[in-house]
Amino acid sequence: MKLLSTLVALASAVVCPLAAVAQGNPFEEQTKAVYIYSVNHGKFLSDYQSPTPNTYCLQDYGLSRVDAILFELTTLNAQTGESVLFTPWTATYMSVPAAGSFVKASSDAEQRSILTIKDAADGHKVMYSGTTLLSPYKNGAIQLLVGFTAAHQQAGWGKEEESLWDIVDAEHLEEFLLAHDIDPESDPYTNPNPGPGPGPDPDPDPDYTAAFEELASTLREANDLLFQIDGGLSATGEALVQSPEQLSSAYADEEEGADFGLLIDEDPFTFWHSDWHGNAPEGNHSLDVALPESCVATAFCAKYTGRLSGNNCAPVEMNVYGGHRSAEGIVWEASSFATLTREDGLGAFAGWGHSESADLLSGKFCFEADDLYDALRFEVVMVSSDSGEGQEDCFNYSEFQLYAAQKVNPSLTGVDAQVVTNLRALVEDARYLTKTDDPTELIELLRAAMAALNPEGIRINENANENANLYYDLQGRSYVRLPKSGLYIQNGRKVLK
Numbered sequence: 001m002k003l004l005s006t007l008v009a010l011a012s013a014v015v016c017p018l019a020a021v022a023q024g025n026p027f028e029e030q031t032k033a034v035y036i037y038s039v040n041h042g043k044f045l046s047d048y049q050s051p052t053p054n055t056y057c058l059q060d061y062g063l064s065r066v067d068a069i070l071f072e073l074t075t076l077n078a079q080t081g082e083s084v085l086f087t088p089w090t091a092t093y094m095s096v097p098a099a100g101s102f103v104k105a106s107s108d109a110e111q112r113s114i115l116t117i118k119d120a121a122d123g124h125k126v127m128y129s130g131t132t133l134l135s136p137y138k139n140g141a142i143q144l145l146v147g148f149t150a151a152h153q154q155a156g157w158g159k160e161e162e163s164l165w166d167i168v169d170a171e172h173l174e175e176f177l178l179a180h181d182i183d184p185e186s187d188p189y190t191n192p193n194p195g196p197g198p199g200p201d202p203d204p205d206p207d208y209t210a211a212f213e214e215l216a217s218t219l220r221e222a223n224d225l226l227f228q229i230d231g232g233l234s235a236t237g238e239a240l241v242q243s244p245e246q247l248s249s250a251y252a253d254e255e256e257g258a259d260f261g262l263l264i265d266e267d268p269f270t271f272w273h274s275d276w277h278g279n280a281p282e283g284n285h286s287l288d289v290a291l292p293e294s295c296v297a298t299a300f301c302a303k304y305t306g307r308l309s310g311n312n313c314a315p316v317e318m319n320v321y322g323g324h325r326s327a328e329g330i331v332w333e334a335s336s337f338a339t340l341t342r343e344d345g346l347g348a349f350a351g352w353g354h355s356e357s358a359d360l361l362s363g364k365f366c367f368e369a370d371d372l373y374d375a376l377r378f379e380v381v382m383v384s385s386d387s388g389e390g391q392e393d394c395f396n397y398s399e400f401q402l403y404a405a406q407k408v409n410p411s412l413t414g415v416d417a418q419v420v421t422n423l424r425a426l427v428e429d430a431r432y433l434t435k436t437d438d439p440t441e442l443i444e445l446l447r448a449a450m451a452a453l454n455p456e457g458i459r460i461n462e463n464a465n466e467n468a469n470l471y472y473d474l475q476g477r478s479y480v481r482l483p484k485s486g487l488y489i490q491n492g493r494k495v496l497k
Contacts, residue, residue, distance in 0.1 A: 005475060014082075016422075019238055021203050022265060024423055026082075026448045030074055030075045031073065031074040032072070032073055032087075033067055033071070033073075033167055033169070033170035034070075034071050034072075035167075035170065035173055036071060036165055036166075036168070036170055037165060037167075037176070037414075038058050038143070039124050039164035039165060039166055040136065040163070041143055042180070043058035043059055043060055043143065044059055044060075044061055044147065045058060045059075045069065045071070046058070046059040047068075047089070047090055047092065047094075047105045048201070053185045054103065054105045054432070055102045055104060055105070055144060055145070056094070056103050056144065056145035057142050057143060057144050057145065058136055058143040058297060060187050060275055061177065061182050063184070063185055063186065064187050064189050064190055065187075065189055066173075067089050068089050070087075070123070070124075070170065071085050072085070072087075072088060072278075073085060073167065074086065074303070076090075076114065077439050080116060081115075081117040081118055082113050082114050082115070082116055083114070083116075083117050083279070085241070087105060091107060092105035092106055092107050093105065093106050093112035093113075094106075094112065094115065095113050096113040096115075096132060096141060096147050097147070100158040102144050102145065103134060103144075103145040109119075113127055113129045114129070114393060115127050115128065115134070116128040116129070117167070120160060121161070121164070124164040124165060125164070125165045126163055126164065126165065127163075131150065132147035132149055132174040133147065133158050133163055134147055135159070135162060135163035137158070146213075195483060196383075197452075200275035207353075208352075208435060208437070208438055208439060209352075209354070211438065211440055212349070212353060212355075212433075213355055213357060213360055213444055214439075215352075215430060215442065215443050216352070216360040217360065218446050219427065219430055219431075221450065222349065222423060222426070222427050223345075225412070225453065226420075226423065226427070227408075229415060229420060229453075230410060232366065232407070232408060233299055233368070233403070233406070234301065234302075234405060234407075234408045235303065235366075235405055236403065236404055236405060236406045237365070238403075239401050239403060240289070240291055240292060240401075240403060240404065241264050241289060241400075242261070242264075244260040244261035244263075244264065245260075245290075246288065246289060246291075246292075247263060247264075247275060247285060247288070247400075248260070248287075249285070249287050249288060250281060251274045251275050251280040252272075252273075252275065252280075252282070252287035253274055253275045253276055253280075253394070254256060254275070255277070256271070256276075256396075257272055257273050257274055259272070263398075263399060263401075264398060264399070264400070264401060265399075266399065267399075268305050268361075269398070271307045271398040272398075272400075273307075273394065273395075274287075274395050274396065275394055276313075279391075284319075284379045284380060284381050284393070285379075285380050285393055285394060286377050286379040287377075287378045287380075288330070288376070288378075289376045289378070289402055290330070290374065291373065291374055293374075295404065296372060297404035297405070298368060298369045298370075298371070299366070299367070299369070299376040300339035300369070300376070300402055300403065300404060301364055301365070301366040301370045301402075301404075301405040302364060302365055302366075302378075302400065302401070302403075303350075303364045303400075304364070304397050304399060304401075305358050305362040305397065305400075306348060306349060306353070306362075306396070306398060307397070307443045308357075308361060308398060309355070309356050310354055311352055311354055311361050311393050312353060312354075312394050313383045313395045313397075314346075314347050314349070314383060314385075314395065314396075315346055315382070315386045315395045315397075316346050316348065316382050316383060316389065317341045317342065317382035318339070318340050318346065318378050318380045319338070319339050319378070319379040319381060320337060320340065320369075320376060320379070321333050321337070321377040322371055322375070322376060322377075323334045323373060323375035323377060324373065324375075325377070330375045331373065332377060336379065337369055340367060343428075344365045344366070344367070345364050345366070346363070346364055346365055346367035347363070348361055349383055351384040351389065351433075352433070352434075352435050353435040361398070362399075376402070412453075415453050415485075416452070416453065419449060419453050420453065422449050422452075423449040423453065426442065426445050426446050427446070430442055430446065
């Protein structure tokens with residue numbers, strides 16, 4: 001079968017990235033290409049098409065998706081079953097965080113987890129990370145991979161008999177599929193009615209634009225609340241960019257990057273674009289800002305608005321460099337002094353489709369410099385586009401303005417630390433949703449977490465006895481339900497009581 005020979009060739013070729021990442025690694029000749037099949041759910045493990053880009057889920061077999069379910073299994077110790085999982089499709093390792101959390105994929109070899117793959121009933125396998133069992137967990141219509149401890153299992157979540165796996169060698173995939181009544185040529189992800197026209201999409205992506213606009217608004221409230229709790233940097237004073245001549249870029253697009261004044265005209269319907277015609281120099285695209293000579297700030301806050309009705313190619317990660325004036329012009333430092341990501345405020349509405357709301361496409365990010373500089377360079381190393389993250393080099397903004405920043409002390413104190421932790425986790429989950437995910441439940445959970453931020457919110461159960469009515473959150477921490485309102489975990493789901 002041509003598919004099978006292709007897969008075996010791929011499996012042989014994809015061992016190289018593992019060796020390249022871990023130089024001098026001891027895994028040579030112990031790595032093989034495998035598929036990991038959930039016996040209980042009849043689906044394959046994948047880190048593709050999950051609710052967030054770096055979590056694992058179960059996926060139906062499909063001819064066009066075989067690459068997304070192929071793993072490299074490296075056996076470290078054949079006697080104990082200690083192993084490492086690598087995904088060639090995304091070039092990531094499996095990394096099991098704190099027990100009770102969704103299992104993550106990491107591009108950092110140092111973050112990979114050592115798994116113990118043990119024999120179970122009827123020749124199947126179970127997978128552990130330390131004492132944490134890796135088990136499917138239903139989240140809406142999707143089965144995610146979660147790590148459960150003995151305490152979770154006692155509460156009814158994550159049992160070995162519900163977490164059985166078959167490890168299938170790549171060269172045996174076809175016979176395995178046939179043995180499980182799966183047609184190797186089947187594909188639920190392609191058009192089932194080929195013909196002269198494309199035909200209807202058998203599985204159209206739902207349009208969650210309105211829900212994501214609501215999520216963006218809710219996230220803004222949540223971030224404002226967290227700022228009141230944490231404090232931090234806030235914009236102060238007049239705008240630092242008063243003239244288009246203060247802005248420049250070696251990567252400006254020949255058509256849509258000629259007028260830097262569009263970035264500071266306070267008109268969200270105009271925009272500036274870095275080169276998308278392919279004529280720019282090689283390297284990450286960047287935008288340079290010359291600071292006023294009177295500026296003596298070492299902390300800054302940038303406010304931006306994405307492109308309306310087409311917030312495609314929105315920066316979600318950038319490096320910031322400092323520069324000094326000289327007779328020859330600006331001399332830039334060789335190394336960046338800050339790397340900023342979504343966690344710092346980049347990518348408002350990025351990856352969630354297109355919006356016509358300037359408010360929802362607007363965001364801010366603050367940072368501190370390590371010296372007094374005459375100019376700042378914002379080098380974009382990752383953008384979110386209609387093609388996904390990291391597929392484009394160019395970026396755009398409708399508005400971009402820079403301010404000096406000052407530190408602001410927390411204004412909200414006496415809040416329940418556990419509820420704040422829950423809110424942070426929800427905000428983190430929200431940042432990485434994709435436009436095919438339904439954000440409705442997450443919106444409700446964010447609002448519930450914000451409502452629970454009061455002294456009567458949930459408390460960690462420090463004095464619980466064996467007769468207490470215990471609850472567990474997704475980090476494995478236990479607490480009891482109090483008479484007042486708060487956010488709890490019930491049957492594996494976050495609910496407001």
